[in-house]
Amino acid sequence: MVQRVSTVAFEGIEVRPVDVQVQIAPGMPAFTIVGLPDKAVSEARERVRSAMIASGLALPARRITINLAPADLPKEGSHYDLPIALGLMAAIGAIPHDAVAGLTVLGELGLDGSIAPVAGVLPAAIGANARGEGLICPAACGPEAAWASPEIEIIAAASLIQLANHFKGTQVLSRPQPKILEAAGAALDLGDIKGQESAKRALEVAAAGGHNLLMVGPPGAGKSMLAARLPSILPPLAPAELLEVSMIASVAGEIEGGALTNRRPFRAPHHSASMPALVGGGLHARPGEVSLAHHGVLFLDELPEFSGIM
Ligand SMILES: Nc1ncnc2c1ncn2[C@@H]1O[C@H](COP(=O)(O)OP(=O)(O)OP(=O)(O)O)[C@@H](O)[C@H]1O
Numbered sequence: 001m002v003q004r005v006s007t008v009a010f011e012g013i014e015v016r017p018v019d020v021q022v023q024i025a026p027g028m029p030a031f032t033i034v035g036l037p038d039k040a041v042s043e044a045r046e047r048v049r050s051a052m053i054a055s056g057l058a059l060p061a062r063r064i065t066i067n068l069a070p071a072d073l074p075k076e077g078s079h080y081d082l083p084i085a086l087g088l089m090a091a092i093g094a095i096p097h098d099a100v101a102g103l104t105v106l107g108e109l110g111l112d113g114s115i116a117p118v119a120g121v122l123p124a125a126i127g128a129n130a131r132g133e134g135l136i137c138p139a140a141c142g143p144e145a146a147w148a149s150p151e152i153e154i155i156a157a158a159s160l161i162q163l164a165n166h167f168k169g170t171q172v173l174s175r176p177q178p179k180i181l182e183a184a185g186a187a188l189d190l191g192d193i194k195g196q197e198s199a200k201r202a203l204e205v206a207a208a209g210g211h212n213l214l215m216v217g218p219p220g221a222g223k224s225m226l227a228a229r230l231p232s233i234l235p236p237l238a239p240a241e242l243l244e245v246s247m248i249a250s251v252a253g254e255i256e257g258g259a260l261t262n263r264r265p266f267r268a269p270h271h272s273a274s275m276p277a278l279v280g281g282g283l284h285a286r287p288g289e290v291s292l293a294h295h296g297v298l299f300l301d302e303l304p305e306f307s308g309i310m
């Protein structure tokens with residue numbers, strides 16, 4: 001019999017549903033993962049095996065095949081560990097066969113059976129909610145997932161044992177609550193600047209209207225100093241903007257402790273940054289500085305030094 005668990009693959013900030021199919025068949029003991037896994041996904045084998053042993057579950061000495069469908073979509077990242085482990089646990093009867101039906105699962109496993117935080121939980125939760133599914137995610141990412149909708153079912157567990165107990169009903173996990181980090185006063189304040197009334201006026205106009213600003217002047221005139229203080233006069237993010245900005249930060253793995261922030265992003269890449277670092281993309285496509293500055297400020301100090309821009 002084939003056990004199925006749903007999870008996701010990321011394409012930019014879009015999520016694509018992925019079906020993890022687990023089969024335990026008679027034959028020589030083996031553990032294979034197919035379906036275009038990258039190195040991190042292939043290594044899930046060792047993490048899953050160790051995490052299950054640490055949780056008191058031994059893998060049967062049979063032929064185990066994991067297929068990540070659709071087979072032609074490349075799978076990257078470490079978040080396939082948990083769906084593979086839960087598929088195996090359901091296949092060997094450690095949790096009920098239908099326990100993970102209607103739930104999208106993502107999480108990375110430690111060798112001790114702990115569930116480590118992964119990138120992209122917010123878009124995964126929004127995708128699961130759109131399909132009418134719930135979500136199983138690492139405990140540290142629970143507050144992030146709770147932003148998707150007040151109704152979506154979320155199981156945020158810290159270890160495989162907690163999940164097994166949750167499904168047995170011996171220790172039910174409560175639903176995490178959405179968390180927000182209120183924008184604290186910016187460290188650098190526009191009020192520190194003496195004089196420069198016209199430059200300050202220009203900053204205010206740019207901040208209010210969302211305009212671009214090009215500063216030209218002699219060395220030491222205060223250009224870098226003025227630009228770095230722009231965040232102190234920006235308004236907090238509106239709720240819709242907050243979700244958009246957080247989706248990008250989530251995929252880039254930049255959300256700490258599951259709490260979203262309503263502070264506008266301020267990105268100041270160095271002028272030696274490479275093109276993929278600035279505009280995103282590359283082999284493992286991740287958002288670049290331009291995307292990470294969405295709804296905020298992209299500060300290019302020493303603009304003429306940036307290769308490819310001038
Ligand atoms: N109007 C001002 N009020 C307070 N401090 C100032 C002012 N103008 C310049 N300074 C001081 O001068 C320093 C140098 O300014 P800054 O580095 O921003 O200049 P810049 O225009 O970016 O120069 P460069 O073209 O060399 O990068 C600031 O860090 C600050 O200490």
Ligand SMILES: [Mg+2]
Nearest residue numbers: 223224301302
């Ligand atoms: Mg400067």
